[in-house]
Amino acid sequence: MRRVAGLRGGETWWVLSKVLVLAGCGLGISAVGAAAQNNYEIQVYGADTVAPQSTMVELHSNFTLEGTKPLRGSAYAADRMFPTDHAEHETVEITNGINGWSEVGFYIFTAERSGQGVQWMGDHIRPRVRAPDSWHLPVGASLSLEFGYQRRVFSTDTWTLEIRPIIDKTTGRWYLAFNPALDRSFHGESVNQGVTFAPAAKVSYDFNRVVSGGLEYYADYGKFFDPDTLHNQQQQFFPAIDLNVSPAWEINFGVGIGPTAGTDRWIVKGILGRHFEWKHRRAGSSDSMQ
Amino acid sequence: MTRRMNRREFVAAAATIAAGAAAPDVVRGLRGLEPEPAADVKLEIAPLKLEIAPKKVIDTVAYNGAVPGPLIRWPEGKPIAIDVTNRTKLPEIVHWHGQWIPSLADGAMEEGSPMIAPGAMYRYSFEARPAGFRWYHAHSFAGHHLDRGLYTGQFGCFYVEPKENPGRYDQEIFLTLHDWNAYMGGGGDASMDAVYDYATINGRMLGHGDPLRVREGQRVLLHLVNASATLMHWLALAGHDMTVVAMDGNAVPEPRKMQAVRLAPAERLDLLVEMRNPGVWVLGETRKDLRDAGMGIVVEYAGQTAEARWMEPAETEWDYRPFAHAQAAAPPDQVIPLLFESKFAGHGEFDYWTINGKSFPKTETVTLTEGKRYRVAMTNRSMDDHPIHLHRHTFEVTSLEGRPLSGLLKDVVVVKAGTTAAVDFTARNPGSTLFHCHQQTHMDFGFMMLFRYA
Numbered sequence: 001m002r003r004v005a006g007l008r009g010g011e012t013w014w015v016l017s018k019v020l021v022l023a024g025c026g027l028g029i030s031a032v033g034a035a036a037q038n039n040y041e042i043q044v045y046g047a048d049t050v051a052p053q054s055t056m057v058e059l060h061s062n063f064t065l066e067g068t069k070p071l072r073g074s075a076y077a078a079d080r081m082f083p084t085d086h087a088e089h090e091t092v093e094i095t096n097g098i099n100g101w102s103e104v105g106f107y108i109f110t111a112e113r114s115g116q117g118v119q120w121m122g123d124h125i126r127p128r129v130r131a132p133d134s135w136h137l138p139v140g141a142s143l144s145l146e147f148g149y150q151r152r153v154f155s156t157d158t159w160t161l162e163i164r165p166i167i168d169k170t171t172g173r174w175y176l177a178f179n180p181a182l183d184r185s186f187h188g189e190s191v192n193q194g195v196t197f198a199p200a201a202k203v204s205y206d207f208n209r210v211v212s213g214g215l216e217y218y219a220d221y222g223k224f225f226d227p228d229t230l231h232n233q234q235q236q237f238f239p240a241i242d243l244n245v246s247p248a249w250e251i252n253f254g255v256g257i258g259p260t261a262g263t264d265r266w267i268v269k270g271i272l273g274r275h276f277e278w279k280h281r282r283a284g285s286s287d288s289m290q
Numbered sequence: 291m292t293r294r295m296n297r298r299e300f301v302a303a304a305a306t307i308a309a310g311a312a313a314p315d316v317v318r319g320l321r322g323l324e325p326e327p328a329a330d331v332k333l334e335i336a337p338l339k340l341e342i343a344p345k346k347v348i349d350t351v352a353y354n355g356a357v358p359g360p361l362i363r364w365p366e367g368k369p370i371a372i373d374v375t376n377r378t379k380l381p382e383i384v385h386w387h388g389q390w391i392p393s394l395a396d397g398a399m400e401e402g403s404p405m406i407a408p409g410a411m412y413r414y415s416f417e418a419r420p421a422g423f424r425w426y427h428a429h430s431f432a433g434h435h436l437d438r439g440l441y442t443g444q445f446g447c448f449y450v451e452p453k454e455n456p457g458r459y460d461q462e463i464f465l466t467l468h469d470w471n472a473y474m475g476g477g478g479d480a481s482m483d484a485v486y487d488y489a490t491i492n493g494r495m496l497g498h499g500d501p502l503r504v505r506e507g508q509r510v511l512l513h514l515v516n517a518s519a520t521l522m523h524w525l526a527l528a529g530h531d532m533t534v535v536a537m538d539g540n541a542v543p544e545p546r547k548m549q550a551v552r553l554a555p556a557e558r559l560d561l562l563v564e565m566r567n568p569g570v571w572v573l574g575e576t577r578k579d580l581r582d583a584g585m586g587i588v589v590e591y592a593g594q595t596a597e598a599r600w601m602e603p604a605e606t607e608w609d610y611r612p613f614a615h616a617q618a619a620a621p622p623d624q625v626i627p628l629l630f631e632s633k634f635a636g637h638g639e640f641d642y643w644t645i646n647g648k649s650f651p652k653t654e655t656v657t658l659t660e661g662k663r664y665r666v667a668m669t670n671r672s673m674d675d676h677p678i679h680l681h682r683h684t685f686e687v688t689s690l691e692g693r694p695l696s697g698l699l700k701d702v703v704v705v706k707a708g709t710t711a712a713v714d715f716t717a718r719n720p721g722s723t724l725f726h727c728h729q730q731t732h733m734d735f736g737f738m739m740l741f742r743y744a
Contacts, residue, residue: 169638170637171636174636209481
């Protein structure tokens with residue numbers, strides 16, 4: 001006996017429109033691909049937002065089994081960044097629900113590699129709005145806007161913006177999600193390259209109430225209107241498992257392969273999330289949702 | 291494209307076809323072979339555009355063009371004839387919830403009551419009993435069509451007048467709770483469930499209907515029924531306590547004052563309220579999101595014109611036990627153990643339900659012997675609460691979570707998730723008897739079984 005409260009659409013649409021306009025203005029200046037989060041947060045977003053008066057805390061743990069290697073006699077790889085080979089990336093993501101159709105997320109990115117210790121990589125902030133249930137859309141739809149900084153030794157672009165439309169659908173035992181994200185850089189090597197297209201997608205199947213398994217796809221095609229050759233694109237495929245042990249927990253695990261030269265070859269990723277509700281609800285009471 | 295017929299839909303179709311061949315007393319209105327005495331009550335089932343608030347119009351189906359349908363007050367034991375005409379495009383049926391009436395008049399196709407075909411008229415004839423607050427509602431299959439059955443406005447109150455009514459009240463008010471515009475939601479870690487856009491009391495959203503007008507010093511008897519297809523509701527009257535005097539139309543052994551009350555789907559409460567706090571108040575859902583969705587009504591004292599006020603009640607635990615006797619009930623003649631479980635069908639689908647491992651219509655049919663007293667011992671091994679309803683009988687709640695009680699007479703009882711409950715009843719109304727969860731999403735997906743008399 002659950003319920004999503006009645007939400008009026010007009011106000012939400014106004015906010016969505018504003019976000020789209022702002023994002024469009026930002027992307028229109030000029031831009032370039034900047035997959036700043038690569039290998040730090042490997043996740044295809046679902047359309048749902050975190051409920052108001054609650055917070056989701058996630059730890060993204062990604063280990064690159066085979067990635068870029070340092071140049072001989074140097075601590076850096078060819079792109080003047082720290083190598084990713086055998087690097088452990090730990091990202092803390094804290095997302096707070098604002099109301100029934102919006103949330104804001106904050107990221108702390110860190111990296112650890114032998115000889116380099118634990119390094120702070122950067123921070124991002126990510127507001128997101130979604131189409132309320134009362135719109136009765138046949139799919140879930142939301143729009144995320146992510147802005148932040150990452151250090152030059154971890155990314156060729158330091159200030160970046162991502163606008164990520166999110167569409168998903170749960171039907172029977174199947175779950176489908178598509179994130180056709182657009183990236184641009186404000187500072188770094190890619191500033192003049194324009195908007196880049198970095199889509200992600202997921203298809204999964206519920207084997208039972210707890211275990212869902214499927215395939216996640218992450219890519220960065222380069223410039224939106226002039227994509228890189230396939231050889232230089234980022235392409236990653238992650239067979240992944242989701243464990244739905246409780247509404248309070250999120251558990252995701254996958255092993256990814258990058259078949260192109262522009263992608264780290266092997267990555268192991270895991271997400272552990274915990275949902276905290278700040279509104280007191282006592283089961284079986286007048287404050288309960290049962 | 292062809293579509294496979296759901297088993298319950300098949301039973302419905304068969305029942306509709308069989309209507310013409312059913313028991314003569316029941317269907318004589320259809321045949322028209324002899325002059326009919328005039329009906330005592332006429333109901334017309336027809337589409338309705340229901341305005342629940344300005345510019346908020348629900349396309350639904352209702353009785354006599356209104357939500358709720360007409361209040362039927364009828365003396366206990368007196369025969370009543372109710373003509374029901376179906377002006378919709380789908381077969382319909384009306385269930386007379388909580389009454390001890392024959393299977394063929396009860397209004398459940400699973401028991402043999404005929405469906406009323408589109409355009410047809412059907413006469414329900416029975417003696418109204420037992421006394422107390424009953425109700426009537428659609429009992430048709432909805433499945434994934436969340437605009438049919440109990441999701442519609444097909445419900446109304448039926449008050450069976452007792453032979454003697456002490457009438458310790460000054461005003462009597464009937465209130466029906468309902469949720470509207472259902473759609474499949476949830477998912478994620480759980481299965482889908484019905485969620486709603488709007489909620490109403492007596493067909494209007496909070497602030498958009500006529501207020502309940504009271505006077506200081508009055509004793510007001512509220513008759514509440516939760517006519518929601520799937521949702522439990524918690525209600526409080528700001529600034530007032532409410533004394534629970536009856537549940538499901540039957541006086542409780544131990545009336546108690548409460549700041550908030552809970553009603554599962556199909557449950558009724560009779561609440562006595564002493565109007566001692568002049569003002570304009572909200573009688574509404576204790577949860578803000580549901581009040582915002584419309585679940586509430588304004589209570590206005592005579593001469594008061596202020597803005598309606600809401601005050602949070604103290605957080606309230608709901609337990610049937612304090613309204614009952616603490617002693618255990620007498621042992622029954624026979625125990626019927628029932629295990630409720632869900633079958634996962636995907637995070638994007640409703641669960642399927644089983645009783646003792648089987649879904650309706652494959653559930654076992656328990657044979658009863660007239661005169662014997664039975665105990666239905668229920669174990670709910672699912673993650674949902676279930677408002678369990680037994681047709682055509684009243685039962686006594688005799689155990690909750692392993693602890694005994696007695697004297698509490700009901701026809702719907704909530705078996706909480708992961709717990710046990712037991713109810714006792716005497717087999718004294720021969721005929722097929724339906725037993726089911728009253729959540730439409732559960733009864734449509736297997737959570738039913740039949741009792742039959744030997």
